[in-house]
Amino acid sequence: MARLLTFRRGGVHPPEKKSLSRGEPISRCPDPETLIIPFAHHLGAPAKPLVSPGDEVKPGDKIGESAGFISAHVHTPMGGKVKEIRSVYLPAGFASPAAVIEADPGSSWSGTDMGEDACASMDPKEMISRVQEAGIVGMGGAAFPAHVKFMIPKGKQAEYLIINGVECEPYLNADNRLMIERTDDVLSGAMYIQKMIGAREVIIGIESNKPESLQAMTQAVSSRRLPLTVRSLKVRYPQGDEKQLIEALLKREVPSGGLPIDIGAVVSNVGTALAVYEALRMGKPLMERVLTISGEAASDPKNVLVKVGTPISHVIEHAGGFSSPPDKVVIGGPMMGFSIYDLSTPVMKGTSGILALTKHQVNQASRTPCISCGRCVQACPMGLNPTKLYKLIDHGNYDEAKQRFLLDCKECGCCSYICVAKIPLVQGMRWGKLMLRKKQS
Ligand code: SF4
Ligand code: SF4
Structure with a gap:
C-alpha cells in the first residue's frame, strides 16, 4: 500500500467524531419564514446594499453589490419583502448590515442546465466573470471571493489546481457527502476552474478516513477519463489548510507572507467547485450550501442543504432540536469555529457546520501556569x-x-x-x- 501523504511539521489528531453524521445523505432544510442575509459573507469589503425596506425581491435577485476588488455580490435565495436593513453579529464576532426578508413560502430559485457544450464555448475571462456575478466565495471557511483567486496575477502561473476534499475538522461531513452524492458535478466544476486558471495539473486531496469519497472520486475520474489525480492523505489536522495541503501534495512551501500562487498553486474547496459548476451550467448564484449539524447535544446529526440567511435556530429545529442542553453551540468545526450565543445568527456562505456540544466535549479544565513543556x-x-x-x-x-x-x-x-x-x-x-x-x- 502506498504511503499516505501528509505535511511535514506539527499538527494534531483530535477525536474525529465523523461517524455521528457520516452516513447521513444530504437532506434539504425546510424554508424559513424570515431570512437574515448579511452583506459581509466574505473576506474583504462588505457588499453595498441594493435593497431598501419595503422592496419586493424575487429568488436569485442580487441584493448586495460587490464594493471593492476583494468583495462579492450577495443574492437572496427566496422571494419576499424586505422588512428592514439592520446590523447583525456574525459568528466571527463582528457586526454586518443585513437584509431581513419576509420570505414568500415556497419561492425558490430555479434554472435550466445550459449543458456542457455551452460551457465549453466560454473563454476563461467569461467564466471568471460569471463566477463573480454568482457571488461565489471559498466555501471551506475562509470565504475569499473566488473570482479574485481565479484571476492569476501578471507574472505568475498556476501550474497546479488542488481540489481540497480534506475536511480535517472533527464532526464535519458536508464535503464528504458532496463528493459521494455530487461526484460528477464537483469534478466538472474542477475542470472549469482548471480552464479558468490555466493549470496544467489537477490533484484532488482527500484524507484516508473518507473511503467512500475516495472511491467515488477515483471511479468517476477513471470512467470519465478525466486528467485529474486523486490522492489519499494521512488523517492529520490542519491538513485542510491550503498551505499544509500544498506541502503534503506538492512538497512545496508557501513563503512567509506569501500566497499559494507564488509557488504555482491554486487551492479550491470541493464546495466551491460545485458552486462554480452550478454558476456556469445554470447561472445559479451562491445562495445555499451544505452543512453538517452535529455534536453530542444534537438530537439528529445530519447533513443539510440550507439557504443562506436561514437562522441557525431553524436548522437546529429541523434536526430535532437538542437532545440535552448544549454547553456551547459552535459555527464551523470545533478547532477553528466560533461559539455563538444568539441562535438567530444566520447561515452564511462559509458556514460548514453547526455543532451542539455538551460540557463533556467543551474543555472545562482550569488554566494553570505554563510549565515550558514545549x-x-x-x-x-x-x-x-x-x-x-x-x-x-x-x-x-x-x-x-x-x-x-x-x-x-x-x-x-x-x-x-x-x-x-x-x-x-x-x-x-x-x-x-x-x-x-x-x-x-
Ligand atoms: S494557532 Fe497559530 S500559533 Fe497556534 S498552532 Fe496554529 S498556527 Fe501555530
Ligand atoms: S504549558 Fe506552556 S509550553 Fe506547554 S503547551 Fe502550554 S503554553 Fe506551551
Whole structure:
C-alpha cells in the first residue's frame, strides 16, 4: 500500500467524531419564514446594499453589490419583502448590515442546465466573470471571493489546481457527502476552474478516513477519463489548510507572507467547485450550501442543504432540536469555529457546520501556569513558538510578536488543543493580530 501523504511539521489528531453524521445523505432544510442575509459573507469589503425596506425581491435577485476588488455580490435565495436593513453579529464576532426578508413560502430559485457544450464555448475571462456575478466565495471557511483567486496575477502561473476534499475538522461531513452524492458535478466544476486558471495539473486531496469519497472520486475520474489525480492523505489536522495541503501534495512551501500562487498553486474547496459548476451550467448564484449539524447535544446529526440567511435556530429545529442542553453551540468545526450565543445568527456562505456540544466535549479544565513543556511548539504547523508569542502579546509587545512571525499564525488552534496548562493560546494570537491591525489603521 502506498504511503499516505501528509505535511511535514506539527499538527494534531483530535477525536474525529465523523461517524455521528457520516452516513447521513444530504437532506434539504425546510424554508424559513424570515431570512437574515448579511452583506459581509466574505473576506474583504462588505457588499453595498441594493435593497431598501419595503422592496419586493424575487429568488436569485442580487441584493448586495460587490464594493471593492476583494468583495462579492450577495443574492437572496427566496422571494419576499424586505422588512428592514439592520446590523447583525456574525459568528466571527463582528457586526454586518443585513437584509431581513419576509420570505414568500415556497419561492425558490430555479434554472435550466445550459449543458456542457455551452460551457465549453466560454473563454476563461467569461467564466471568471460569471463566477463573480454568482457571488461565489471559498466555501471551506475562509470565504475569499473566488473570482479574485481565479484571476492569476501578471507574472505568475498556476501550474497546479488542488481540489481540497480534506475536511480535517472533527464532526464535519458536508464535503464528504458532496463528493459521494455530487461526484460528477464537483469534478466538472474542477475542470472549469482548471480552464479558468490555466493549470496544467489537477490533484484532488482527500484524507484516508473518507473511503467512500475516495472511491467515488477515483471511479468517476477513471470512467470519465478525466486528467485529474486523486490522492489519499494521512488523517492529520490542519491538513485542510491550503498551505499544509500544498506541502503534503506538492512538497512545496508557501513563503512567509506569501500566497499559494507564488509557488504555482491554486487551492479550491470541493464546495466551491460545485458552486462554480452550478454558476456556469445554470447561472445559479451562491445562495445555499451544505452543512453538517452535529455534536453530542444534537438530537439528529445530519447533513443539510440550507439557504443562506436561514437562522441557525431553524436548522437546529429541523434536526430535532437538542437532545440535552448544549454547553456551547459552535459555527464551523470545533478547532477553528466560533461559539455563538444568539441562535438567530444566520447561515452564511462559509458556514460548514453547526455543532451542539455538551460540557463533556467543551474543555472545562482550569488554566494553570505554563510549565515550558514545549508541546505547543511541536504542534504548531507553521513552526512558530506559541508560548513565546503568547507572553509577548500578554505584555503588549505586539511589534516583537510580529517580528517573530505572528502574522503567519493561521489560528488553527493546535497549540491551544495540546496545551497541558489550558492556556488560551489561539485567542492570544487572535488578539495580537487584532492589535496589530488597529495600530496600522
Ligand atoms: S494557532 Fe497559530 S500559533 Fe497556534 S498552532 Fe496554529 S498556527 Fe501555530
Ligand atoms: S503547551 Fe502550554 S504549558 Fe506547554 S509550553 Fe506551551 S503554553 Fe506552556
